[in-house]
Amino acid sequence: MSNQFIDLITKRRTIYAIGKNVSQTPEYLTDLIQHAIKQSPSSFNSQSSRAVILFNGENEKFWALVADKLKSYAKDEESAAKTTAKMASFAAGVGTVLFFEDLDVVKNLQAQFPSYAENFPIWAEHSTAIAQFATWTALHTEGLGASLQHYNPIVDEQVHAEWDIPAHWKLRAQLVFGSVEGEAKDKGYIDDAERFKVFQ
Structure with missing residues (x-):
């Protein structure tokens, strides 16, 4: 089918190979991300989603924290090296939205x-998922690649301390x-037959 929105979300994909070769400024991308989250629906219009946007050096700092934390989970030097390389691939990007x-x-x-x-609590998970998807798609429309990661809760304590995050904000x-x-x-x-049922 041909539909502008469907075309956008079809082309939005997980991109692991990312870099810092972007033309957009952090200010422009911040505005884009904020608008995507603000326009995302939430139950009872609760607007419970929160975001911390990290660019450049702050982005690299975050993934270094994750890499350091994961070292304690590594079974051997080989797995530690793979983990370090993976975190470095994320740090190679221009930013991360937490x-x-x-x-509360x-x-x-x-x-x-x-x-x-x-x-x-269930509806809050719906809200954050919608905000994540909207932000991801908005970044895609700018020609940027992205991937969604979940290194919470292993780095929650460090994140809250490093960026002075309120205790009642839960990293998702x-x-x-x-x-x-x-x-x-x-x-x-x-x-489709495994996923959908239609009645008329």
Whole structure:
């Protein structure tokens, strides 16, 4: 089918080979990311998503923290070297968006609407996922590559300390981005009959 939005999300892919060869300024990309998150829907318009945007040296600092933390999990020198190389590939990008959910917002909603209390944490996960997807797609429209990573909670303590993050912000994901330096891998799809049911 032909649809502008579908075309955009079809072309948005995981790109692991990224670099710093971008024409956009950090100010422009910050504005883009902020707008993508602000326009992302959330349950009860809670706007519980939070983001810390790291560029250049701050981006490299984050992935160095992750690399240092992961060294303690390495079984041998070979696996340690692979992990270090992987973190270096993320540090090679121009930036990373650290996505958080504000747990105080979730708790306040649970108190206000007790009949929905057990659902608000689930809905918060929906909200952050939508914000991540919207940001990823927005960066794609600028010709940038990105991949979504999840090195929480192993670096939560260091992140909160290094960038003075409020304790009630819960780290959920890291979207690393930069210039496209390599193609995405082929993507396969399971048969539609396994995923969808339609009734008319």
